Amino acid sequence: MRSSTLTWASSLCLLSALTPLISPVVAVKENDFKKCDQSGFCKRNRAYADNAHANGALWTSPYNILPESASLKDGQFQAVILKTINKQGETVRLPITVSFTEAGVARVTVDEERRQNKDIELRHNSAARKERYNEAEQLVIVGGLTLDKTAKAVGDDSSTSTTVQYGPDGQFEAYIQYSPFSVEFKRDGATEIKFNDRGLLNMEHWRPKVEAPAAKEGEEAPAPPAEESTWWDETFGGNTDTKPRGPESVGLDISFVGYDHVYGIPSHAGPLSLKETRGGDGSYTEPYRMYNLDVFEYILDSPMTLYGSIPFMQAHRQDSTVGVFWLNAAETWVDITKEKIRSNPMALGAGAETDTKTHWISESGLLDVFVFLGPTTQDVLKKYSELTGYTAMPQESAIGYHQCRWNYVSDDDVKDVDRKMDKFGIPYDVIWLDIEYTDGKKYFTWDADKFVDPSGMGERLDEHGRKLVVIIDPHIKNTDNYEVVSQLKSKEFGIKNKDGGLFDGWCWPGSSHWIDAFNPKAVDWWKTLFKYDTFKGTAENTFIWNDMNEPSVFNGPETTMPKDNLHHGGWEHRDVHNLNGMTFHNATHLALMSRKSGELRRPFVLTRSFFAGSQRLGAMWTGDNQASWDHLAASIPMLLSQGIAGFPFAGADVGGFFGNPDKELQTRWFQAGAFYPFFRGHAHIDARRREPYLAGEPYTTIITSALRLRYSLLPAYYTAFHQAHVSGEPIIKPLYYTHPNAEGGFAIDDQFFIGDTGLLAKPVLTEGQTTIDMFIPDHEVYYDYFDYSVVPTQAGKRTHMPAPLDTIPLLMRGGHIFPRRDQPRRSSQLMKYDDYTLVVAVPRTGGRAEGSLYVDDGDSYDYEQGQFIHQAFVLDGDTIKSTRASGSGEPPKKAGAWLKAMADVHVDKIVVVGAPTSWAGQTEVTVTSEGQTWTAPLDYTPASGGRAAFAVVRHVNARVGSDWQVTVA
Template sequence: MGKLPCALLFFLLFTNPAFSWKKEEFRNCDQTPFCKRARSRQPGACPLTATDVSISGGDLVAKLVAKETNQETPTKPLVLKISAYQDGVMRLKIDEDPDLNPRKKRFEVPDVIVPEFSDKKLWLQSLKEEEEENSGLISVVYLSDGYEGVIRHDPFEVFVRERGENGKKVLSLNSNGLFDFEQIKDKKDENEDWEEKFRTHTDSRPYGPQSISFDVSFYGADFVYGIPEHATSLALKPTSGSGVEASEPYRLFNLDVFEYIHDSPFGLYGSIPFMISHGKSRGSSGFFWLNAAEMQIDVFNGNNSNEFLKLPSDQKRIDTLWMSEAGVVDAFFFVGPAPKDVVRQYTSVTGPTALPQLFSIAYHQCRWNYRDEEDVYNVDSKFDEHDIPYDVLWLDIEHTDGKKYFTWDKMLFPNPEEMQNKLAAKGRRMVTIVDPHIKRDDSYFIHEEASKKGYYVKDKTGNDFDGWCWPGSSSYLDMVDPKIRSWWGEKFSCKNYVGSTPSLYIWNDMNEPSVFNGPEVTMPRDALHYGDVEHRELHNAYGYYFHMATAEGLAKRGKGQDRPFVLSRAFFPGSQRYGAVWTGDNTAEWEHLRVSVPMILTLGLTGMSFSGADVGGFFGNPDTELLIRWYQLGAFYPFFRGHAHHDTKRREPWLFGERNTELMREAIHVRYMLLPYFYTLFREANSSGTPVARPLWMEFPSDEKTFSNDEAFMVGNSLLVQGIYTQGAKHAEVYLPGDQPWYDFKNGNSYKGGETYKLDVLEDSVPSFIRGGTIYLERTDFDVALLKWQMILTLWL
């Protein structure tokens, strides 16, 4: 009886196809105390000054102390450390002093920074002090490549500047004096209430407020980009400042959001707290905060946000405010100066995109759900019948026995190995879904073992956390523990995953984590992980560790399995090392087609090159024109998959009449023709971090007309693609940057660069152009393609 109300609530709320994003289900800044406090602070409020500045162990170290202490400011010094690395990277760490025995060690995110990054450390040898007019005493260290790291003593500020007389600033922290670090403390008395409530949920907050906030300024910037995931424009819009209507900050908090709305700063499935700036005068720079707690970020209105910095009128800047609920300051400054330099510097810290196998960058066919083996064979044969290539067929949760992962419904899929082998005989693979919620069923071998070993996340009382997801009552594996990740990885061996074969790969969904009856549809913040770390401290990294464990498990399967394909919905910095991501549960609307481009470009800028959006939209039934336009654009996504909700009409490409099937076939054929080119670009991403799909300004960094253009994009350096985002469009305006000619991808017509063209919209393609003076690999027939691949594999593998 006790579970009946929850089960009924689950059925009513989460099996109703009309359920969608509801604003009131999620917190805004005013309902989030740490965000509200940080936003209320005024420039210059930071009371900290830097003392005892010296060089120790190859780093600049200092203490941050309050000039005047009171109940509102820290009473214990903070420890600051600046480290320099090769290729223009500076790292800043600020934490409580461990020698002063803080009540709790603050969480630092492990397993994100690649081990080889430490080999690039530069040992700082000397420190010079200068007295600057209007700035007071500063301490300066030489970084590399003509840049210096500087700490101003009073008031405290950290920045990177160009070396030389009157060297201009590139990036700074606390230039506006907004730094605040809430130290973990004991309660003054037992009556002090640290609890936070939202709707029907109460967060016990046993350690009280522990948030951190600070301002970051980007100099010489016209726009800032990054910090996915949001369904909004590529160039981040101001959220605060003069002349700006008050809005929510950009939120970074991994959430399961049904039918998310476009043009919103609301956080979605993944979080990468990395921002890149770009401007015509200076180029690009970047800032990354390694922190897995909830984060909110304000972008101020260009160069008019406030006058606290008192810059020369010719030095532009964009100010931002970064706010996090917990953690430490572990921040990285990237000096650029070119856009590709910044992404290379960032991926030197978090790792480059894994080099995918060829099949995974081809076309994928998915639906929730293909019903049974007969349905699988029918879909497979129809692709052949209609001469439509595809490489991967997917199965969603209904293929399992009662939504228990690593199992098969024996009535619907009685011969899973035979099914996979028949697809493999045609060179095709299969993907099945494996989510982090484990059904609490004593007869289920995963649950029995995980429960016995104590491998689940705990609730605040120390018991196994019990939440609701697709199977009903579920617990969640504590993937922060390396031992549990290793145990999980073993489950993917063909011996342990009964019914699987080497041609089966994996899809991790719902790994934000999604908890249907939890606060904001996720896990309570006071749940406990390995090492007594609260969920609030690592929430945004939970899906990352799950993705990591799955990918490493597949890689252990044996020979030829060292490049696994795993798709993840949740992501975090470093996720690019483990597989692909997609933009989640989008909708069959023209605006969702449009917003897919800036979302994918933003993911690429922040390391996640292998990304795409559900072609056709996950929710709803696209009209035929929208579906065709989506295939024509999706053929240029780095990850190309058609996918749909089980309540939608079937939409395989042959179901819309002969002419429409022909148009979708042609779009998919374009992708296959370009596979050698895409593979080349993935190798480039793997070696340098440069994304596969790129904003125009990455290739044309001095052309201001490209800076806010997010309807067109570059595939590599050779191919420009312009989507069609309006029903019934007859014409499209396309800007072709640069001073070289461009050639129409379809008919070879030549166009002069640096001009905007009003072009007739064609039924059979979206506007796409080859850049003069570049080379791209094209697959013309099987024999030629095979020869090209042999050459590529010989050179690279």
């Protein structure tokens, strides 16, 4: 949902009501949001870079390690960097620690020693912290920091540098040069990443404010030098940001040596392979910005900031991936340039390689960067996930279809939608309520006139195996006779303004206060508000949507909170801004886990704002998109970017939030959304109702087919979520991830593989399109998912395929096995004990295919005690086997209720696409399992008219949780 677009001068008097009538649909106003030259610290650091470039070889970085301070012990290199700050040779001391972990990750942290001086007096507000913000690690990092005590210095003992060998088998090195300071990170002797090789390291040190001399009578006061004009305060859009600590930005250039493609740093509405920002064909002119903001109807193909930030970047070339994670929660900008180099100075053309050079700039905080040297994308992402946490294992219902709009207007409306979805045979799992369900925008209340019986509404949904999600935002209405705001005030759990008073701003309810979820006591209080006897009308099938948590403040600078506001511990909002949404998401996550004593159900909480680590807590969506074809197309690279940045439980509003999609766009968007990890239809309050049954024929039937495809593939998606939960892998995977040598696929971001299924999808994203060209990354055989035809392919080329409106381009890659459930049901809960079908795609050569199935009760945490089924499947010639997946441990000694019930669930059918001709004439197979042997019928259909031969084994009747073998012949 969205903030009002009226000007504040004309609308403040109306905000206490904030009815839908004051939400006109207009495009985002770019001028409402900063460009780099309007952000003092970004402008200064870009100018610093320009000065270094202009001076070329004459430029020398003023940062040098003091040689006698350097030491290496127990996996940590420590020293002091001296920053020369003037021609007189005065220096600032910057302690540096380079840590090396057992997993082979390096971490470079630089602080400012002078910050610890307790004699520093700030200009105002003694409650504000004096040191650089240093608590991001406590909120973001959850593991992976065990030091590699075998890390050792190698090479000549020198007073000019130290080389540290670290990582598994000592394959990594960090060459730390003292003067000027720089670091080269090497793998197997080759340099992969460089820090400060362009000399752009810049830590703006603490300095006392020198008041300008008073103006003489009749004269104006002299203006400060241009570079100092935003040191102590800065104005934008009529708001003045006071800066009691003065300038304190951190900047660093990071070069990826020999890498042409970089990915990540979501969220931005641009291509997966990030563009250059300073020169280059088709480049942007602004840096990528990471500053979580409420940017409605965002523009496309832009480095403009959006709702969430993950400062994690990967670089990829053929057969090699590396990455960096910039642990800083303040406003951050990233410039990207590319430079052609030659590995052989005499070579032309083919000998040329590319270095991608990046420049990272944050407003405050430490310089704190993690380095991942791969060599695979999977390795980089797993190590990042070890640090920041793996994707939460969702409820199974959470990966079904979610039906939402702003707003379903009453409990009768909700029940009517539920009834009509059943009437038309349209599956869904969750229905959502936006802010209009509340009593006057007061969260934890219900509009008693419209939602007369919320408990009865929830019970009705529960009968059909469905869930309810209601919205709870971080702004609390400042009004009389509202117990929640009274408690927040009395307990002092709100965010404070720069003077230490309770911050008051404007959002949906009008005058509001914001919970400070950095305060552990405030989180404990927040948890009490969700208990069933407090938030009356909610039940075990009620879950939560956190919106507006950037935070969105309608009358704030750039529609967010003033940077000089104060949080728990005295930290300024500028220090923690990008973490704010995650702390609120975390508070709600914890609240749902404590609603009732002994109730250990997995929570579902959707968030709009996020940071690194948010993947531990729930799902995200890409915010307020538009009902347009280009926004549909943009959703794919945006979601792929989320996945490779460690937060794969991601979706986009199907149909577009703003506006009214025509029937073709709505249909194609459902076909694309059927593959989103998070699959939700959503619409603005002024948009026409667009529940699937309203589309009319043939559209309703086509949309229903897309939804049923998603539900049939839920076992494959749930298995992919489990893989993400244990290894950090994406749910939908870009081609560079699955085919690291297929260079032609590195920039492709309109098609993707699903988990490890071998399913390759390319949704139709263009109006009127009835054919598509799909890139084929390898020499394997590909079959059409729906008719088993063999797709004419050539590795590294595109293949032309028909794609009429009722068709979703979906291929099966040979060599894979994936599970599905074929019985149509109206919700995932009602599929819980249905039998399974296995689909086997036979490879071009070798006759071997592999796959897996993971399943648990889809609701509780019993899987942590071994209450799950995880089977690996292998086709090897004429035999198909199912065995307990490696790494799954021993089965539990005692089966719980769910596992006992699964004893009656079987693999009912096996479909083998590309079945060998030797199976022709066979009418049955032998099944062996649990000490027994029986036969099952086999139907073989020979190849014909471009369709592959296929075989169907019916009535396999092997328990899904058991080991079994099917043998043909």
